[in-house]
Amino acid sequence: MIKKLFDKFRQTPVGKSIFRRNYTHxxxxxxxxxxxxxxxxxxxxxxxxxxLKLGFTWAMGGITFLLFLIxxxxxxxxxxxxxxxxxxxxxxxxxxxxxxxxxxxxxxxxRWAAHLMVITAMVxxxxxxxxxxxxxxxxFNWVIGVILLTLTLLLxxxxxxxxWDQLGYWAITVGTNMARASPFxxxxxxxxPQLGMxxxxxxxxxxxxxSTVGSNALLRAYIWHCIxxxxxxxxxxxxxxxxxxxxxxxxxxx
Amino acid sequence: MxxxxxxxxxxxxPTGDARRRFFLKAAWGGIASFLLGSAVVFARFFYPRxxxxxxxxxxxGKPSEFLPGTVDTRFKDQYGVWIVRDDENRIFALRxxxxxxxxxxxxxxxxxxFKCPCHGSGYLRNGVNVExxxxxxxDRYKITLVDDGQILIxxxxxxxxxxxxxxxETNPQSILIV
Numbered sequence: 001m002i003k004k005l006f007d008k009f010r011q012t013p014v015g016k017s018i019f020r021r022n023y024t025h026x027x028x029x030x031x032x033x034x035x036x037x038x039x040x041x042x043x044x045x046x047x048x049x050x051x052l053k054l055g056f057t058w059a060m061g062g063i064t065f066l067l068f069l070i071x072x073x074x075x076x077x078x079x080x081x082x083x084x085x086x087x088x089x090x091x092x093x094x095x096x097x098x099x100x101x102x103x104x105x106x107x108x109x110x111r112w113a114a115h116l117m118v119i120t121a122m123v124x125x126x127x128x129x130x131x132x133x134x135x136x137x138x139x140f141n142w143v144i145g146v147i148l149l150t151l152t153l154l155l156x157x158x159x160x161x162x163x164w165d166q167l168g169y170w171a172i173t174v175g176t177n178m179a180r181a182s183p184f185x186x187x188x189x190x191x192x193p194q195l196g197m198x199x200x201x202x203x204x205x206x207x208x209x210x211s212t213v214g215s216n217a218l219l220r221a222y223i224w225h226c227i228x229x230x231x232x233x234x235x236x237x238x239x240x241x242x243x244x245x246x247x248x249x250x251x252x253x254x
Numbered sequence: 255m256x257x258x259x260x261x262x263x264x265x266x267x268p269t270g271d272a273r274r275r276f277f278l279k280a281a282w283g284g285i286a287s288f289l290l291g292s293a294v295v296f297a298r299f300f301y302p303r304x305x306x307x308x309x310x311x312x313x314x315g316k317p318s319e320f321l322p323g324t325v326d327t328r329f330k331d332q333y334g335v336w337i338v339r340d341d342e343n344r345i346f347a348l349r350x351x352x353x354x355x356x357x358x359x360x361x362x363x364x365x366x367x368f369k370c371p372c373h374g375s376g377y378l379r380n381g382v383n384v385e386x387x388x389x390x391x392x393d394r395y396k397i398t399l400v401d402d403g404q405i406l407i408x409x410x411x412x413x414x415x416x417x418x419x420x421x422x423e424t425n426p427q428s429i430l431i432v
Contacts, residue, residue, distance in 0.1 A: 177356070199410065206300040210307055 042241040044249040051252030056131065060124035065237065067117040072230065074110040082162070084222035086215045089164035114156055121152050133251035141243040144236055151233045158225035161218060172213050172221070179204040310410040316403050317345060317432040325361050325379060335395060335407055336361060336368075338379060344422075345430040347407045348381050349393040359392075368392070381421050391415040394428035405430065 009015040010022070020036070023029050034040045051057070081100055082092045096103035125145060128134055134142035157175060161168045179202070183190040186204060187197035199211045209216030244250055268276065312333050320326055326337040336348040348368075352359050357372035367384070368377040375386030382391045396411035413425035422429060 173356075201301065206297075209300070209302055210305050212307055214307060216302070216305075 042238060044245040047250060048252050051250045056253055058127050060120050060127055064117055064120040064124055067113045067120060070113045071110060071117065074106055077106055078110055079226060084219050086164060086218055089162065089218060093163045114159060118152055118156055121149050125149060131251060137247045141240060141247060144240050148233060148236050148240060151229055155225060155229050158221040161221040162225065164218060169213060176204045176207050179207055311406060311408050313404040313406055315405060317405060320345060327361050343432050345397065345432060346428050347395040347397045349395060349412065352388060353390050353392060354388045390417045391421045394425055397428060397430045399430060
């Protein structure tokens, strides 16, 4: 019934404009369907049966991507109720937890997915390493993966400050103090003072937008967390998936 | 054939090809310098010129308000500083940050020392670390006397002491003698 209606829709001018060719269940049409779709074409046209074995892939890459999608959607929803300033941030989170419909659920989804994504990304890398899938011709995709892991950790780090509670405040204090103690670019690190680094011109100052964890730091964390880092991650994810296809499909047992 | 010979003997005027190559180089150079400049601008953008932070230079009152041989804890919460005046009438401003991991120690009058609640570091009245995991004496801020007779603490200038050395000797600039 539904299939018949759908087939009928495909014959209408609107249906024809959306689906450019007729679809018959032949291998060629199946390939064309993947090939001709802007989202699917990033994906390999064919996937070997062995490469789908759960025992081999652990499905960790796919789960990491799924978590990233969940984080994007729940994160955008959280932004509707969150003001990134020191006066409102903490109470906005309380508001989300206690008064916003499904707010507690939303926040916890975001929180748990974030924790899980760090774990699954690492397990994914562990799997890729143990199966030797980083070797020729996939070396470059491994490099992109390392950058993506870094972005995941940075997203985790910047998101930590946003509730503006004691936990996040001190986590960012400690984290940026590491920048303070970095060689050359930190004012308390090796060679930092010799290069003229002070608390007002070193790397930590650029991260915080000031010399203390204050309103500038909160706003910067918010913008990195909600715009800059996710956009960079999505661009690299596209390359990551595209390279799987270009490097001969997903790796599988020999 | 004729053309080539003519070209070779002609004075050195850029031909169409060489000119094109020059323009191409200039164009790429222009794009490269634009991108480089943009990167510098982008980096500089992240360093604000004006900050809306608590002031780093604070006045704490006249030297006569601090009695010899006392540790003044009045400015601990507000400015993060202890004003200490010793028996030899030297005043210095100790930074209220433990040199171990950055907790805030307490001045304990009865035991005549600063004690950190986190890991038990202890400091003498002059900031020297005497017990616990603290690796060096307490830091000091720059301290000067200004025109209206008040003590000015400059928190942006921090004098960092070295372990096992008298902070009075390593940081003579951190002391105000009255």
